Amino acid sequence: MAMLKAGLCTALNDTVLGNLRSVGIRTTLDLIAKDLENVSQQASIPYKDLLAIRRVILAQYSGFPLTGAELYDNGVLSMAILSTGCTSIDELLDGGLYTAEVTEVAGSIAAGKTQMCFTSAASVIRKTKQNVIFVDTCGSFSAERISSILEENGVSEPEQLLSQIRCFTAFDVYELFETLENIRHNKQRQMDPFFESLKLLIVDNVASVIYPILGGPQSDGQSLITILGQKLKMLAVEFSLAVLVTNNLVSSEGGGSWSASLGRVWSHVPHTRLVILPHGNKSTAETPAMGIHRQIKIVKNIRAPTNRCCNFVIASSGLSSVR
């Protein structure tokens, strides 16, 4: 729990704080859990003051109830649906990527996860005046590819749009935390106009920073996953961002069925989960001109029915739908 600090309320000054510490009360939890009459006698602080301090602490650290109507109004005001740039995936997602939500796309090697991120980023900067942050954890960011996706979609000077994307690199989970902290900091300070109109945050790929810390004798990995999930959701909700993360696909023990990696703890983090289904090993290489065909399935969603599939193709213009 948080530490007791001088200045939290008028009664809590340095002398009172010193007295409390001398009887072993350091954190807010210590104070609330103790019997105040005893504390008052031991630390020789007036009982009335302690009561006042406790009241302030409780008020400060408790949540505030909101009515459904207020939430709804807030939602209507701040919510945006961002297109992924591929109509069939948009339909699957009931419009596209929702702000204040974490969307995850899982896929096996070369399934098109990064291409989906690029297409979404290109679509957001092309169709809206909003900005995109791309957090690259595995060296996959390619400005050239995004630029060519823009060009293929009829943008004559993609260079002008590209400044609407910023790229951070984070090669371990702590660097990722640092980056997320930065984004929060910049968003809160409202000094940089770029962050003002930031709407989409992409993390490609979450699994690469988690794998090195997962498992083994330390249980630290699981707690870091939980914190990472919290941070992403906090950014999404507090600043009304759409968060798109990618994950790997692993086959289950017996083989045959596939699921997104990182285990159960992580599986509760994304609001929406898409899985790009594993494809045949080499058949796709035969007809490069036609693009590469993939099937994508929605396995978790709040508002749209799940377990539906759609097809898309990875072409020079990014992902596009096929019927």
Add this chain to the structure above:
Amino acid sequence: MDGQRELCTFPLAPNHKMKLSAAGFLTIQDLKGIEPAQLGKDTGLSLEDSEGVLNTVNVADKMHWKSGARCGLSALDLLQEEQSLPGIITFSEKVDQMLGVGVQLCKVTELCGEPGVGKTQFCLQLAVDIQIPTVFGGLHGEAVYIDTEGSFITERLADIIAATIRHCEHIAQMEPNEELLEHLKSLTMQHMLTGIHYYRCYNYVQLLAIVHLLPAFLKNHPKVKLVIIDSLAAPFHHDFEDFSLRTRILTSMAQSLVKMAAEFKISVVLTNKMTTKLNSSGDNGAHLVPALGESWGHACTIRVNLHWEGDQRRAWLCKSPSQAETTVPYQITTGGIRDIIMEERNQAQNAEDETPVKQQKLS
């Protein structure tokens, strides 16, 4: 600095984190202005540990606020950077085209394939090509070669170097000018052999140690533009009972290599073996897949699969964020990796005049 970052998001030992949070230290703010002795008293950490904690937090925090990294890099700047970065040519035009501009700098490229298909040949070729002077279209760099299998054969390397030098002489003859001739003089077998820093490594502990020490080496040798690990699979193929440990080691090593590639603007090339995978349905029997498992497959940014198609060698780009999936043929000659030259093509265009000799892998 607003100091709101939680301490649990710093790289601290789990038991230190627990002690800190039990004593009410949750964010950077809480640690501000506190002395190690005081922190030790408040949390029950030893003086040494308290100093460690404060150091980790302060260093991470300061480094970070000083560097411009906190606003991120604009994609526009990155585009210009990407376009200005040269690639490492492979001497096969088709393979170069497939990869964009040859093997890309700042990226980790994985070559996988069956024995004898030419993985080591590619590595040797690249280790030589990286040293070609800029006037001849190279990068004038040096290479680090980490050999885990003992497949690094110097005689073979000498063949490739000789052919490469001949190639440069050819260019110099075609358009003789002072500068080219000047560079040609320094281009000797001796010189090119010195430009390869060779490590022989026998097990995964050694490999990990080398990868760990590489950043310091790269700092002292700024000319190094290419790191080759041939093969990555060998040390991880056996001796592992705990597969989750293997995954952890492999993925964290991959992350340090990816980081190294981006930080030093070098290219990292790894080779991997193929392994048999039984189809789960059981009706199609088995097929060959790259070794080291599914999770490893995600680790490299670019993956090239080398295989035979009839009696022709093919390179299949199966994973790349920027290039489309393609397959191209190539061949291995005494001089190294080459395109398969069609009869009708103008031979004069090609500096090489050796007859293509199918060569089995020497190792």
